[in-house]
Structure formats: C-alpha cells, structure tokens
Amino acid sequence: MISIKNLHASINGKEILKGINLEVKAGEIHAIMGPNGSGKSTLSSVLAGREDYEVTEGSVTFEGKDLLEMSPEDRAREGLFLAFQYPIEIPGVSNVNFLKTAINEIRAHKGQDPMEAKDFLALLKDKQKLVELDAKLTNRSVNEGFSGGEKKRNEIFQMAILEPKLAILDETDSGLDIDALRVVANGVNKLRSKNNAFIVITHYQRLLDHIVPDFVHILYNGKIVKSGTKELALELEAKGYDEIKHQFEKTEG
Amino acid sequence: MANEILDDHIQNEYKWGFTTDIESETFAKGLNETVIRALSKKKNEPEWLLDIRLKAFKQWQNMPEPNNWAHVPYPKIDFQDISYYSAPKKKPELKSLDEVDPELLKTFEKLGISLEEQKRLSGVQSNIAVDAVFDSVSVKTTFRETLAEKGVIFCSFSEAVQEYPELIKKYMGMVVPFADNYYAALNTAVFSDGSFCYIPKGVRCPMELSTYFRINSSGTGQFERTLIVADEGSYVSYLEGCTAPQRDENQLHAAVVEIVAHKGAEVKYSTVQNWYPGDKDGKGGIYNFVTKRGICLEDNSKISWTQVETGSAITWKYPSVILKGDNSVGEFYSVAVTNNKQEADTGTKMIHIGKNTRSTIISKGISAGVSNNSYRGLVQIRKGAKNARNFSQCDSLLMGDQCGAHTFPYIEIKDKTAIVEHEATTSKIGEDQLFYCKQRGIDTEKAVALIVNGYCKEVLNKLPMEFAVEAQKLLAISLEGSVG
Numbered sequence: 001m002i003s004i005k006n007l008h009a010s011i012n013g014k015e016i017l018k019g020i021n022l023e024v025k026a027g028e029i030h031a032i033m034g035p036n037g038s039g040k041s042t043l044s045s046v047l048a049g050r051e052d053y054e055v056t057e058g059s060v061t062f063e064g065k066d067l068l069e070m071s072p073e074d075r076a077r078e079g080l081f082l083a084f085q086y087p088i089e090i091p092g093v094s095n096v097n098f099l100k101t102a103i104n105e106i107r108a109h110k111g112q113d114p115m116e117a118k119d120f121l122a123l124l125k126d127k128q129k130l131v132e133l134d135a136k137l138t139n140r141s142v143n144e145g146f147s148g149g150e151k152k153r154n155e156i157f158q159m160a161i162l163e164p165k166l167a168i169l170d171e172t173d174s175g176l177d178i179d180a181l182r183v184v185a186n187g188v189n190k191l192r193s194k195n196n197a198f199i200v201i202t203h204y205q206r207l208l209d210h211i212v213p214d215f216v217h218i219l220y221n222g223k224i225v226k227s228g229t230k231e232l233a234l235e236l237e238a239k240g241y242d243e244i245k246h247q248f249e250k251t252e253g
Numbered sequence: 254m255a256n257e258i259l260d261d262h263i264q265n266e267y268k269w270g271f272t273t274d275i276e277s278e279t280f281a282k283g284l285n286e287t288v289i290r291a292l293s294k295k296k297n298e299p300e301w302l303l304d305i306r307l308k309a310f311k312q313w314q315n316m317p318e319p320n321n322w323a324h325v326p327y328p329k330i331d332f333q334d335i336s337y338y339s340a341p342k343k344k345p346e347l348k349s350l351d352e353v354d355p356e357l358l359k360t361f362e363k364l365g366i367s368l369e370e371q372k373r374l375s376g377v378q379s380n381i382a383v384d385a386v387f388d389s390v391s392v393k394t395t396f397r398e399t400l401a402e403k404g405v406i407f408c409s410f411s412e413a414v415q416e417y418p419e420l421i422k423k424y425m426g427m428v429v430p431f432a433d434n435y436y437a438a439l440n441t442a443v444f445s446d447g448s449f450c451y452i453p454k455g456v457r458c459p460m461e462l463s464t465y466f467r468i469n470s471s472g473t474g475q476f477e478r479t480l481i482v483a484d485e486g487s488y489v490s491y492l493e494g495c496t497a498p499q500r501d502e503n504q505l506h507a508a509v510v511e512i513v514a515h516k517g518a519e520v521k522y523s524t525v526q527n528w529y530p531g532d533k534d535g536k537g538g539i540y541n542f543v544t545k546r547g548i549c550l551e552d553n554s555k556i557s558w559t560q561v562e563t564g565s566a567i568t569w570k571y572p573s574v575i576l577k578g579d580n581s582v583g584e585f586y587s588v589a590v591t592n593n594k595q596e597a598d599t600g601t602k603m604i605h606i607g608k609n610t611r612s613t614i615i616s617k618g619i620s621a622g623v624s625n626n627s628y629r630g631l632v633q634i635r636k637g638a639k640n641a642r643n644f645s646q647c648d649s650l651l652m653g654d655q656c657g658a659h660t661f662p663y664i665e666i667k668d669k670t671a672i673v674e675h676e677a678t679t680s681k682i683g684e685d686q687l688f689y690c691k692q693r694g695i696d697t698e699k700a701v702a703l704i705v706n707g708y709c710k711e712v713l714n715k716l717p718m719e720f721a722v723e724a725q726k727l728l729a730i731s732l733e734g735s736v737g
Contacts, residue, residue, distance in 0.1 A: 048692050076694040088689040091680075092707025101703060102693035109694070141707065158693065 001026050001166055001197045002047075002067070007058035009046045016042040018222035019058070024166070027194040031208055031233060032201045034219035035241040040201045041085060043219070044170040048082040049075050063165065076102075077109035079165030083155040083172050090142040095154070096124065098142045099161050106162065127160040131187040149180035156187040163191075168199045173207040185210030205237035220248055279339040279473065284332050286310065289442055292338050296411050296445075299418060305431060309441035312432040319435050327503075327540065327567055327596075335505060337443045339473040340387075382407055384448040384464045386477055396460065405489075406451040407462055410478050413449035420451060424482050428511040428548045428575070436507040436569075437544040440476045444509070447477035452487035452518070461717055463492040466506075474505040481511070483518035483554075490521040492720055503531075503566060505540045512547030514554035516578065520547065521557045523716050524572075525724050528564035533622070535594030538566025545572035549581030552607070557584040559715045561724040562597060563731040571629065573602035576610035576638075583612040586712040588724075590731050591624030591656070600630035600661075605641040605671070614645040617709050620656035621732055627659040634671040641671045649679040650708055652701075652732070702729045 002024045009017040016039045024030050034040050046053050047060065049072035060067040067075060090098065104114040115123075128135055131153055143151050152172050159167050169188070173181055188198060188211050200211055208216070208230060216233045218226040220241075225248050226232065236244075280288060289310055293303040318329070382396035384407065400407050406417065414421055431441040448464040464479060483489055493510075506528060512520050522545075531538025541564070547556035558572035574583030585601035603612035612632065620626040628647045649658030660677050682704055690700035705728055706713065713721050 048688075050688060071696075072688065072691040073694050073696045076692050082692050084689065084692075088683075088685050090686055090689070090704060090707060092710045093703055094707075097707075098690075098693070098703070101695055101699065102690075105694040105696070105699070162693065 001028075001063065003059075003061040004047075005059045005061075007043075007046070007060060008056045009042060009053050010056055011042070011053050015056070016053075016222055017046065020219075020222075020224060022217065022224065024197050024199060026165075026197055027192075028215065029192065029198045029200060029211060029213045031211075031213035031216045031230075032199060032219050032224075033203065033205075033216060033233060033236060035245065036203075038219045039222045040219055041170055042222075044082055044085075044168045044199075044201060047075075047168060048072060048080065073105070074109070076162075076164075077106045081159050081162060081164030081167040083152075083159060083167065083169045085170040085172075085174065087143045087146075087151040087155055089144045089146075091144050093142050095138045095140060095142050099124070099158060102158075102162060123161060127157060130160050130190055131157045132183050133157045148175040149177065152176055152184060153180065153187075156184050160187060160191055164196065166197050166199070167191075168201065170201045171203065172200075173202050173204065181207065182210060205233045208233050218244060220244055280336050282334055282336045284335070284337060284443065288337055292443065292445065295338065296414070298414060301422065302414060305426070306442050309431040309438045310443075313435065313438035313442055316432070316435050316438060330503075330505060330540070332439075336473045337476070338445055340445075382460050382462050384409060384462075386446055386448070386464060386466045386475075399459070400462075403456050403459055404453040405456060405458055406449065408449055410444070410447035410449050410480065413480075417449070417451070420482065421449070421480070424480055424511070424513055425478070426511075427513060428546045429509050429544050434544060436542040437509050440478065440507050440509045440544070443474075444476045444478045447508070448479045450479075450481045450489065450491065452483045452489045454484045455486045456484075457487065458489040461490050461492055463494065465494045466508075474507065476506075477508050479508070479510040480513075481520055481522070482513045483515060483520045485515045485551075486517040487515075488519045490717060491523070492717065493522070493524045494527070503538060503540055505542070506565075508543045508545075510543070510545040510572075512556055514547065514549050514551075514556050514581075516551035517553045519555040519557075522547070522559070522572070523720055524558075524560040524562075525716075525720055525727065526560065526562045526564050526568070527727060529566075530564050530593070530595050531566040533593045535566065538595075539564065541565035541568045541570065543568075543570045545570065546575070546602075547573070547583075548575040549578045549583065549607070549610075551578040551581075553580045554578050555582040555584075557582075557586070557715070558601065559584075559586040559712065560588070560599075561709075561712070561716070561727065562587070562589040562599060563727050565597075566595060568595075568597040568599055570599045571601055573604070574612065575604045575606065576612065576641075577606045578610075579607040580609045581607055582610070584715075585612075585614045585616070585630075586715045587616045588619070588709045588712045588728070589617070589626055589628075590619045590728060591621070591626045592731055593622040593624060595622075595624045597625070598627045598629055600628045602631040602633070603643060605632075605634045605638040605643070608637075608639040609641070610638060611642045612644075614643070614647070615711050616645075616647045617712055618647075618649045618658055619652070619705060619708070619728075619732070620649070620658050621652040623655045625657040625659070627661060629661040629663075631663040631665070632673055632675075633665045634668050634673065636667040638668050639670050641668065641673075643671075643673045645673075645675045647675075647677045648708070649677075650705070651679065651681045698729075701732060705729075705732060 004020050004022040007017050007020040032040055055068055100120055133153055172184055213230055216228055216230055217224045289306050293306060429437050432438045450462055452458050481491060514520050528539035528541055549556055556574045562568055576583050583603050589597045589599050591597045601614055616628045618626040618628055632643045634641045647660050651658055658679055662675055664673055686704060687700050706725055713724055716724055
C-alpha cells in the first residue's frame with residue numbers, strides 16, 4: 001500500500017522528520033505513538049501533501065506511484081485520506097454539498113460519471129448510520145458549530161463516504177469522551193477490510209483497545225525508534241515515554 | 254506560499270469587453286446649458302422637464318465635487334471631456350423587432366439578452382420582459398403588450414415622458430430630490446433615458462421586469478434614470494444588468510433609481526453589476542456612482558434590494574429605503590467583489606420613520622488582489638418610529654494579504670423602543686480551508702468557488718433563479734485564480 005523510505009522533512013528550515021521508514025500493507029492497521037513534538041502530525045501532513053513542509057530526502061511510494069510528486073488533491077483522489085486532528089470549518093458550505101463535490105472529483109479522476117443524486121443520498125443515509133451521525137449534521141455547514149466530538153465523527157463519516165485505500169487518523173481520539181471514542185472506533189472497525197489500510201496516530205493506548213493494531217511504532221525525535229505488536233502500546237502505557245526519551249537521548253548523545 | 258500561488262494565476266479576461274461597430278449620433282464633448290437644451294429638444298421634452306434639468310444643472314454647478322471622502326481615491330473627472338448623448342443612428346419609432354439594427358440585436362444576443370419575445374434568456378424557461386438600454390437610449394422593450402393586458406406599464410423613460418407625463422411629473426424626484434447629491438444633480442441635468450415601470454393597484458406583475466444597460470461608445474457617460482411605482486397591494490420583481498466594452502479610459506456611469514411603494518405593495522429590485530472593472534493594473538474601467546433609493550410610502554409596504562457587484566473600477570452605491578409607512582419593511586442583501594485594483598464603497602441606508610418598521614441588512618464583501626472593499630451604512634431610527642427593528646450583518650472575506658476590507662456602520666437611534674443589532678465578521682479564505690478541500694480531492698479553483706458561494710449563499714438565495722445561476726458563474730469568473 002504505502003512504502004516510506006528514509007523520509008526527511010523540515011519546516012522553515014528546521015528538520016522534524018529525520019529518516020522515517022515504514023511499510024504498510026493492505027489489510028493492516030498501524031499505530032504510531034510518541035510524545036508531543038516527536039513528529040507525528042508532521043508525518044501525516046507530509047503524506048497528505050501540506051505545502052508548508054519541505055521534503056529534503058527520502059521517498060514515499062503509494063500503490064506503486066511516487067506520492068511526493070502528486071498534488072494534495074491527486075493524493076486524495078488516488079485514495080489517501082487524512083482525518084484531521086483539527087477539522088476545518090467551512091461556513092455556508094453544507095456537508096452534503098462538500099461531500100458530493102469531493103466524491104464526484106474523485107470519480108472524475110477515475111474516469112467515472114458523477115454519482116446519481118439518489119444513489120448519493122442512499123450512500124449518505126447508509127454511512128450516517130455507520131458512524132451514528134445525527135442526520136441534521138449532514139445538512140449543516142461543514143464542521144461549523146460542531147462540538148469537538150461531532151467534528152471527529154464527521155471526519156470518520158467523510159472517510160466512510162469516500163472509501164479511501166489508506167486512511168491516516170491524526171489523533172482522532174484527542175478530546176473525545178468514551179462514547180464518542182467507541183463510535184469512532186466502531187466506524188473504523190466496520191470499514192476495515194483486506195483491501196484498505198489505516199495509520200492511526202495517537203498519544204494514548206486507550207484508542208487501541210477499540211481499534212486493535214497489527215503493528216505499533218514509537219516515533220521519537222523524528223524517527224521510528226521502536227516497532228512491535230499491540231503489546232508495545234501496553235508497555236508504553238505502563239512505563240510512559242520517559243524511558244524511551246531517556247534511552248534514546250543517551251544513545252544519540 | 255499563498256502569494257506565490259496568487260502571483261502564478263493569471264488575470265481573468267473580462268468576457269463582455271467587445272465593442273459594437275455601429276453608427277452613432279454622439280454629441281460633442283462638453284457640458285453647458287446649450288447641451289442640456291439640445292438634449293431636451295432631441296427628446297422632444299415638455300417645458301417642465303427642461304426646467305427641472307436646468308435647475309438641477311444650476312445647483313450642480315454650485316455643488317462641491319465629492320472627492321476622496323470615501324475609501325476611494327481617484328483622479329478628478331473632467332466633466333467637459335465627456336459626451337452626454339450617444340445613440341445608435343437607426344432609431345427612432347420601432348414598430349417591430351425587424352426594424353432594430355441587426356448589429357444591436359447581435360450585441361444583446363452576445364450578452365445573453367434576447368430581444369425576441371419568443372426566445373428565452375440563456376435557454377432557461379423564463380418570463381422576463383427586458384428594456385435594453387444602449388448608450389443613451391432604450392432600444393427595445395419586450396413583452397409590452399402582454400404586460401399591458403394587466404395594466405402594467407413598462408417602457409423607456411423617454412416614452413413615459415411622452416405617454417404618461419402625469420405619472421412622471423408626480424413621482425420623478427419624489428425619492429431622490431433633484432439636488433440630492435452631486436451625481437444625482439448631474440444625472441437630473443443630463444439623463445438621457447432609462448426605464449419606467451408602473452404596477453397598478455392589486456396587480457402582481459406576471460413576469461420579471463428587467464433593464465439591461467450597455468455602454469458602447471467611447472468618451473461618453475451613461476446617465477439613466479429608473480423609476481418604479483408600485484401602487485396599492487401590487488408586486489413586482491425587477492432585475493438590472495450591465496456591461497461595457499474594455500477600454501483604456503475611465504467612463505462615468507451616474508444613474509438614479511427611484512422606487513415608490515404604496516400601501517401593501519412590494520418591490521424586489523435585483524442587480525447584477527458587471528461593468529468593465531479595468532485591467533489588472535487599474536487602467537480603464539467604469540466609475541459607477543449611482544444613487545438608488547426607495548420609499549415605503551404607506552403602511553405595510555416592502556422594498557428589497559439585492560445586489561451582486563463584481564464590476565466597475567470604482568463603485569459608490571448605497572441602495573436605501575425610507576420606511577415611512579407603519580409596519581413597512583426594508584431589506585438590503587449585497588455581495589460586493591473587488592479584485593486587482595478595484596475599489597468599492599457600498600452599503601445602504603435604512604431610515605425608520607413609521608411605527609413597527611423593520612429592516613434587514615446582509616452585506617458580504619469579498620476582496621482580492623490589491624483591491625479595497627468597504628461597507629458603509631446608516632441605520633437611522635427617527636423619533637416616533639416606535640418598535641423599529643434592524644438587524645445588520647456585515648461580513649468581509651479576504652483573499653491574499655494585499656487587499657483591504659473596511660466596515661463603517663453608522664447607527665443613529667432617536668427612539669428608545671428600537672432594537673438594533675449589528676454583527677460583523679472578517680475572515681480569510683484560509684490555507685487551512687483550501688488544504689482541507691484539497692485533501693478531499695477538490696482542487697483550488699473549485700474549492701474557492703465552493704467557499705465563496707457558501708459565504709454568499711444568504712444573498713444569492715434572494716436572487717431570482719435565472720439571475721442566481723448567472724451570479725454564481727460571475728463570482729467564480731471574477732475571482733478565478735485570485736487565491737492560493
């Protein structure tokens with residue numbers, strides 16, 4: 001699905017990612033954990049194509065294509081989805097209209113005709129149920145006046161509609177109460193299949209109780225310093241990041 | 254980054270900038286009493302109208318030119334360097350469409366305005382009667398017979414002067430007095446044509462009425478008057494559109510629009526203003542200095558202004574409502590877009606005099622390039638205007654970091670029972686919003702259109718269907734490539 005090799009990236013001349021290597025195959029869920037400032041959100045931004053970041057070294061191959069050569073919209077059209085840590089409000093643009101535009105842009109990219117209105121409405125209804133999203137929210141402006149939990153749920157709703165190959169969830173669990181967390185996790189679990197993959201970025205083990213990852217990676221100071229299975233997350237939860245920090249500051253020093 | 258993308262994008266072409274090659278009769282440049290007399294004679298006007306013109310001219314000569322008072326610096330206009338009358342030669346007295354110069358027909362066809370009644374505007378099944386004004390004269394008014402069956406009068410101002418002098422005498426200048434302001438006085442002195450509309454008692458006008466203004470000749474100004482009178486319990490929806498050729502010179506458009514609403518009458522006036530805005534360096538373009546005002550003369554009447562302003566080098570315009578009758582309602586919905594070096598200073602005045610009068614102001618300014626966009630408005634609650642209500646919302650949207658948005662809301666309240674609310678926001682089409690759209694597969698151009706249309710939705714919703722579609726397209730074109 002995606003192959004990240006020796007990825008270095010910086011913002012305003014400051015290097016944040018210092019050689020990331022990650023291989024994600026179809027059907028897998030990878031969790032990326034790490035303390036604040038370790039580069040987790042930078043990684044998701046760079047993969048999604050945010051222009052503020054400069055890739056200085058390395059390569060990313062997505063479904064056999066050079067991801068870094070693609071515009072952000074083409075990455076999305078090719079099937080890369082980012083669930084934002086802070087979803088953006090677009091006043092006056094209804095969720096429905098936004099999603100219809102998005103889905104038809106993606107379809108056009110694949111050489112398909114725009115979706116019939118009634119098919120689209122059926123799809124909306126179906127996915128609304130999946131993420132337990134209040135029907136009223138789909139007619140409201142994108143994220144405008146949504147609570148933190150509603151915004152995150154809306155991200156998962158969009159993901160469900162657009163059916164990406166690879167979804168990156170950037171701290172989707174932050175600011176969620178237990179119920180919302182369960183809804184988000186259920187959404188992801190229902191959507192996972194052998195054909196798609198997820199990268200779940202999180203601070204806490206909590207989310208991983210609900211979305212069980214195949215692999216867990218610890219990102220620290222711009223590098224993946226440790227990889228393992230879901231037990232690694234538990235271990236981390238018990239010991240905290242301090243040990244990691246300690247260990248790697250020493251080895252680097 | 255934003256600026257790089259901004260700079261990358263090229264200036265969008267003005268698509269209505271062509272010139273019609275047509276033989277015109279144009280007055281020599283210059284303005285004096287002789288010119289006004291000649292103009293009046295040309296139009297075979299009665300003595301009383303000439304008197305009004307001359308009085309207005311005298312007043313105008315003694316009035317100081319408003320200069321740089323708003324957020325719109327511009328070079329001094331040489332009023333002697335303008336021709337005050339230009340008309341296609343093959344006129345007058347058209348019996349049928351066959352007699353209209355084919356070049357003129359082609360011009361309006363090109364603009365999407367059909368002067369043939371069986372044809373419909375831009376393919377949409379619509380019912381719109383059009384009065385087409387080319388330079389200084391009205392060339393054709395459609396659907397006159399159909400309207401006459403209902404007693405609706407819709408014709409050029411010149412014809413109205415000949416055929417309905419009593420109505421003109423009674424209403425002209427009632428809302429905008431002849432010396433109301435510098436440009437209104439100038440207009441009164443030299444106006445050449447325009448539209449007149451009268452809806453009789455209890456009649457709901459069966460179709461949209463529309464005036465389409467086209468400036469063609471160079472070195473001329475366009476000074477037209479529109480007068481709309483809605484008698485008791487009547488209703489009319491009126492549309493106004495305008496374009497001009499692309500020229501290096503600045504041309505002056507100084508119009509006056511007056512609306513009178515009698516008891517229980519409702520007038521909805523919609524404008525899509527698309528005068529040539531000048532090139533990206535600010536060369537050329539129309540100076541659009543317009544006085545638009547309506548009066549809710551009697552109880553339970555309503556006047557609603559909706560405008561989408563995308564054109565002109567400079568726009569000064571404050572469509573206003575005097576709420577004289579009790580329970581009368583005034584509305585102002587506006588989208589004003591400025592790009593490149595355009596300047597717009599627009600807004601409204603709501604003058605509450607009657608009891609239980611209500612007004613709503615929704616203004617959406619969009620600035621791009623190095624343009625400046627100002628909202629300037631007055632809400633005045635006079636003494637005795639019991640329980641008057643106003644709600645104002647003024648939003649500004651900025652694209653890039655070199656444009657300006659300004660808001661000047663004036664509020665004067667002389668009655669304690671008034672409730673006046675004002676909300677204002679300024680926002681930027683953020684990189685964040687654009688990136689969010691792109692991450693969902695929507696490219697920059699579509700994202701901008703989506704965001705801008707969303708931002709203007711409350712106003713666009715107020716436009717009649719045919720106009721709303723046109724306005725949406727116009728917005729997209731005006732802002733094409735203006736953001737990164």
